[in-house]
Amino acid sequence: MMPSTVSRFRGALLGALLGDCLGAVFEGYSVLNAGKVCQFLERLGKVKQDTLVYTDDTAMARSVIQSLLAQKDFDARDLAERFAREYKKNPDRGYGMSVIHVFEKLDSGEYNDVFTPAKEQFDGNGSYGNGAAMRVVGIPLAYPCIQDIIQFAKCSGQLTHASSLGYNGAILQALAVHYALQGQQSKDTFLQHLLGHMKEVESDEKSCADARLLELAEYPFWSKLNKIKEFLSKENVSRKEILKELGNGIAALESVPTAIYSFLRCMDPVAELPQEYNGLQRTISFCISLGGDTDTIATMAGAIAGAYYGEEQVPPSWKACSEGYKEAEEWGEELHKLHSSRLASQ
Numbered sequence: 001m002m003p004s005t006v007s008r009f010r011g012a013l014l015g016a017l018l019g020d021c022l023g024a025v026f027e028g029y030s031v032l033n034a035g036k037v038c039q040f041l042e043r044l045g046k047v048k049q050d051t052l053v054y055t056d057d058t059a060m061a062r063s064v065i066q067s068l069l070a071q072k073d074f075d076a077r078d079l080a081e082r083f084a085r086e087y088k089k090n091p092d093r094g095y096g097m098s099v100i101h102v103f104e105k106l107d108s109g110e111y112n113d114v115f116t117p118a119k120e121q122f123d124g125n126g127s128y129g130n131g132a133a134m135r136v137v138g139i140p141l142a143y144p145c146i147q148d149i150i151q152f153a154k155c156s157g158q159l160t161h162a163s164s165l166g167y168n169g170a171i172l173q174a175l176a177v178h179y180a181l182q183g184q185q186s187k188d189t190f191l192q193h194l195l196g197h198m199k200e201v202e203s204d205e206k207s208c209a210d211a212r213l214l215e216l217a218e219y220p221f222w223s224k225l226n227k228i229k230e231f232l233s234k235e236n237v238s239r240k241e242i243l244k245e246l247g248n249g250i251a252a253l254e255s256v257p258t259a260i261y262s263f264l265r266c267m268d269p270v271a272e273l274p275q276e277y278n279g280l281q282r283t284i285s286f287c288i289s290l291g292g293d294t295d296t297i298a299t300m301a302g303a304i305a306g307a308y309y310g311e312e313q314v315p316p317s318w319k320a321c322s323e324g325y326k327e328a329e330e331w332g333e334e335l336h337k338l339h340s341s342r343l344a345s346q
């Protein structure tokens with residue numbers, strides 16, 4: 001049965017939350033396998049479990065959502081204030097090492113333009129971390145129109161990530177959630193949409209200059225999407241190849257494509273994972289088993305998978321131990337209303 005639309009919105013937020021909470025347990029592990037991850041996941045339903053806390057990924061995603069719901073539109077200043085306030089209230093959620101300086105500057109009151117602190121990061125180059133992408137899920141849930149999604153994913157990203165390698169990752173992740181919300185489609189159709197948009201997104205002068213500065217291929221995200229296409233056409237792609245070509249790191253370029261690949265690969269059964277797992281369970285456990293930046297890759301893939309499969313695929317035992325799941329459900333419903341009202345007025 002096709003999930004209803006509201007189920008996809010709640011699914012996206014729950015998938016993102018569970019990816020973060022479950023992934024955080026394994027963040028930074030380099031030697032990890034699917035067996036170990038599944039053993040842990042199996043125990044969740046059986047053994048009484050402390051609540052698994054969410055990390056910076058969800059803390060920031062919540063600020064984006066709360067800002068959108070309160071303002072009924074994207075508001076950069078309001079969002080910047082929420083990021084800084086949330087960090088101050090709860091600084092120990094595992095924030096990136098450098099982004100905390102942006103929050104301190106935003107909080108200092110010395111900056112009139114809320115985008116300036118992010119531009120000062122890394123000697124004026126801006127951060128290419130995955131922090132802009134990890135928190136973006138609220139944007140495609142609030143805006144049905146592609147041009148809005150691109151614009152606001154970019155602006156929300158630029159509050160902390162001034163490098164195009166950071167905010168273009170947020171655009172790609174937002175578009176992936178948007179297309180997942182549309183429901184059943186082939187892997188190829190899904191990828192073609194993303195390829196088409198990213199070529200254009202990455203063609204502007206700044207994106208080309210940033211890629212050159214870091215000695216990357218032209219259109220770096222678009223190039224990774226082509227690698228994903230190649231991987232999907234092969235029978236067997238090893239974990240080693242995935243890590244070599246797509247990565248599991250803290251840079252957006254080494255994690256957003258990995259999340260998208262994981263979602264697409266896990267549409268079909270995966271040999272190392274339990275046969276009874278559904279698509280969403282496969283996606284989250286597969287990402288975690290790749291190691292590295294597990295919370296962030298699993299939160300991004302979880303958002304996409306949740307939007308695609310709906311909340312019916314969210315295992316109750318995984319949800320029950322994740323901090324803040326009730327808000328994810330409520331806000332999914334509210335974002336669905338906002339999205340529908342925009343669609344109706346288009």
Ligand code: R7I
Pocket residue numbers: 055056057094095096097098099100122125126127128129130131132134163250251293295296
């Ligand atoms: O991107 P960001 O918010 O970090 C998100 C990650 C996720 O895994 C979360 O779960 C959390 O653990 O952190 O934070 P930033 O501090 O902007 O970037 C993260 C890291 O990427 C930095 O601390 C740097 O190590 C690296 N990095 C860079 N290194 C060199 N030059 C980002 N940009 C640069 C750069 O331009």
Ligand code: MG
Pocket residue numbers: 055056057093094095295296
């Ligand atoms: Mg985190």
Ligand code: MG
Pocket residue numbers: 027094095096
């Ligand atoms: Mg971390």
Ligand code: MG
Pocket residue numbers: 027293294295296297
């Ligand atoms: Mg992380």
